[in-house]
Amino acid sequence: MTVHFSVLIVVVPLLSSFLVFAFGLFQRRVCFPATVAALAACLVFSAGSFRTVLTTGRPVHYHLGGWAPPWGIEYVVDYLNGLVLTAIAIVSLLAAIYARTLVAREIPAAKHPPFYALFLLQVTGLFGMTVTGDMFNLYVLLEIASFSAYALIGMGEGAAPFAAFRYMIFGTLGACSYLLGVGYLYISTGSLNMADLRQILVPIYFSQALMVGLAFLLLGIAVKMAFFPVHLWLPDSYTLAPSCVSVLLAPLFTKVGAYVMIRVLFTVFDPSFSITLLPVTTVIGWVAVAGILFSSIMALAQGDLKRMLCYLIVTEGGYIGVGIGAGNRPGLTGSIFHLLNDMFMMGLLFMAVGAIQAHFRTRTISGLTGLHRSMPVTAAALVVGGLSVIGVPPLCGFFSKWYLILGAIEARQWFFAGALLLGSLLNAVLFFRIFERCYFEAPHDPAHRKREAGVKADRMAMGELIPMALMAVLVILLGLFSGYIVQHAIAHAIPPGV
Amino acid sequence: MNKLAALPATLVAGGFLFYSTAFFPSWGDPDQPAGRHVSPRYIEKTLAETGVPNAVTSVLADYRGYDTMFETSVIFTAGIAVMMLLRGSR
């Protein structure tokens, strides 16, 4: 049965989204347990298929419909997407468990069945985009993930439908330019399979049609990855989305986009082409430098906690872009490891912010006074997440930034290294401002007295505390075992020829 | 983006696109890469392997049936998304 694991990762959440919707019409209580069961099954399947890759050392190939690759669709699980699959499974499972009380609070009871069905379809889209070996199949799953994201964001109140519509305009522009890029690849080669494309593309690297095709492909992926110049949709849509939705979308969707960029640049196109022959990665590096500086400063300027985290996501995308820009082994190790860490870090931070917004009833940074007294665990989670984003040693953020800076220096790109350090500094300023407000606020401050006398944050449900605590432990464990992860998994994940 | 930014962006994108169309294989010639590499097998083997004369249906439902499964899931997603967004929001 284990040979079918790689397709079960995608089929099980798909099937369970249908069943959750169907049975939800009759019995609303069945939705949450079925969702958690499906995501737990996905965790087993992704961990299982990743373990077979680790033990055998060779990628797992799965022919859908029994047809060989260029004619049929093929699933490939290798070191790179095995890692990403397992991370997605863990984060989405914890997000589902965490979001239960928020869903009960924010989403009207009649809408629970479609909500959980869209939740599962979003996870199906993310799994499918990661595991597929076919360019057009990736587009279809990109659309499934995007549609469920638009609908889930549109659930929020107030300006959420408007933010969702603007996100849809941007997202469709991105998805269509990705489709256009796949069309240019198809007209030049005649094939859609990634491994097949790699061989056929080599002789026609410098044909003009292919250059424009690659430009559109990268534009589409950059929109989905919220890369710097085309990230305008992200702050509004993730801030106005209900917090049970942004806990799922924020950590995962943009990181799968980053994974697709690494997959296209280094597996579909030969690394020697995208690094040396045509300096695509250097251009990405320079745009990422601008992105880091711009979005770090924008994050500083934000009063709203959630909007600040959204700009942090754009900064993290910039770090991954700098790693790709360095274009050497440590740089790519850093960007893959940062992609992995960021899923957990952002998941932790969005869980903390969701809890603060729901129980402490404040969204602005200034309103956080005395958080440690009424919500100690959330404050601790905020500290762990913040320190990890800054890059403080025992936590995972430090190690991925270490490799990124190592790669930038080895590639003699001083501005890349400078941007990384400056970004970390700006993050430090950002988060210490919050920690200071949470922990060290002087008692005589009026806001503090109001908070003390005023409403006491109500007890957080255990269902929210445990996933947040687990995520914080994972962030710490990722840091401690980073050497093991890099040596055994990421070292092999880097495509040959980098 | 307002009108000011949209027009230059369109012209730049248009320049790229027109430039690239000059290097496409000419329209309709039988031995362009797309007609040579993968699709001949679909046409020649569809009757032998799947018993379905209509090559489009055999590719749609069998060779690339997985795409069509997700296509149906896309239309299902749209259905429940509209159902969720509009119903009960009176």
Added chain:
Amino acid sequence: MTKDLDNVVIKTVSRILVPFMQVFSLYVFAHGHGSPGGGFQGGCIMAASFILLGVAFNLREIGKRFRERNNALMCVLGVFIYTGTGCLAFLSSGNFLDYGTLSDLLPIDSIKARYYGMALIELGVQITVMAVMLSIFVDLVTAGRGEDAPEDTE
């Protein structure tokens, strides 16, 4: 008075037209193998016949013939048939969606198994597309009020 006169023409014509549309939709669906057609086109024509009914008479007519809950269940049924046939291949140890291996279970050779597997898939697509097109139309027109739409939405 004149308002009523126009309706009579539209109502009688559409009352005659709807059954033929539905039979034609089944024809398009069934002949997907030999001629252009298949699940999507058949499903859309079937949904169009219900929509024509709703436009000519009023939306309550659709509700009378096709409960909203059944519509939602048919959305799920179609996609479930599709994914189910895919999982059938697991029983005979084939890859996902590999109908060729169904010949171990059924008394037919693998080519005929693929032929009938595709027909089953087209059935799933037909049901889902018909149900979803109809539910999107009704939701958009009544902006979510569905069955209890007031009388004025003719």
Added chain:
Amino acid sequence: MMEFIFGTFNYGIYVVLILIGFYGMMAKNNLMKKLIGMNIFQWSIILFYISIGSKKGGTVPVVDPSLHPAIRAVDYINPLPHVLMLTAIVVGVATTGIALALLILIYRTYGTLEEDEILEVLKK
């Protein structure tokens, strides 16, 4: 020169359609017009894919042995882009469905579909 024009004229048409759609999506103020621009943008890419698949002298890809004893690929047009574009059409329909649902919600909250009026309300 004529051969060059006939060779790429319909790619030129798809480029014109893409530019119209892109401009409509980006510059138009009314959200419904943005949606129409988005549809034009999607449908022009479908035209592009379909024009890849065409073959001079090729017929509908329904294989019938009576046309020629040996089934040759050159007699029939390329079926693959048609399959891919069936998916793109369904994606286009789904996009329009969700976008219209969102527009109803926006109209219900703001009473207008003009982007600048909505932005003013948001600023307050």
